[in-house]
Amino acid sequence: MYVIVYGTLKSGKSNNHVLDGATFIGDCLVRDHKLYNAGFPVACPSKGDTLVGEVWQIDTEKDTLRRLDGLEGHRGNHADSGSMYFRHTVTAYLENGNIEGDMYVGNPHTWRDFKGMKECPIDDKRGAYIWSGYTNW
Numbered sequence: 001m002y003v004i005v006y007g008t009l010k011s012g013k014s015n016n017h018v019l020d021g022a023t024f025i026g027d028c029l030v031r032d033h034k035l036y037n038a039g040f041p042v043a044c045p046s047k048g049d050t051l052v053g054e055v056w057q058i059d060t061e062k063d064t065l066r067r068l069d070g071l072e073g074h075r076g077n078h079a080d081s082g083s084m085y086f087r088h089t090v091t092a093y094l095e096n097g098n099i100e101g102d103m104y105v106g107n108p109h110t111w112r113d114f115k116g117m118k119e120c121p122i123d124d125k126r127g128a129y130i131w132s133g134y135t136n137w
Contacts, residue, residue, distance in 0.1 A: 001060050002101030003068065004030060004092045006053035007041035007131045018067045025055040028092035030103060034129045035120035041131035042085075042106040044114050050128035055092045055099055072104045079109040 002025065008015040011024065030053055034046040043051060058064040068074075073084030085104035092099045108114065123130040 001058050001065070002092070002099050003056050003058055003065075004028060004053045004090060004101045004103040005056060006030070006035060006043060006051055006103070009068075009071075010054050013133070015071060018071055019056050019058070019064065021059065021062055022064055023057040025057055025099065026094045026096075028053050028055050028094045028099075029126065029128055030090050030092055033090070033103075033105070035131055036106070036111075036114055036117040037120050037131070038111075038117060041120055042111060042114070042117070043103065044106050044108070044111070050126070052123055052126060052128045052130040053092065053103070055094065055101055068104075074104065079107065081107070082110075083107045084110050 009019060030051050032045060032047050033043050033051045034049040035051050036042045074087055075081045075083045077086045084107060086107055087102045088105045089100055090103045092101055120129045120131050
């Protein structure tokens with residue numbers, strides 16, 4: 001199974017240890033999504049926007065998916081689940097091809113439809129939303 005990460009789970013970031021035992025596949029772009037900054041990044045669907053992420057392959061026989069769901073507050077993919085994030089299947093665009101994988105996307109109900117949240121910056125080289133670390137906005 002492939003997962004796409006874009007924030008604290010990325011290589012060198014504070015929660016990357018949750019992916020211990022997973023295999024890094026590569027950097028990617030995910031279309032039709034943007035990033036908001038809540039002190040940590042929150043992805044949401046957004047037609048025409050793109051975010052920068054990483055693709056990791058996880059072994060579903062290990063506890064990695066359970067650990068990821070726990071970290072992301074994922075309890076299901078419906079608005080009243082109390083989930084902070086839904087797990088959606090998206091296409092990750094890598095330099096050498098595309099991969100389908102699951103990505104954690106903010107639950108609009110939990111995040112009040114993202115109203116009043118600040119957008120993460122856009123990377124000048126790729127024209128895509130990127131989260132590079134904690135900020136005090």
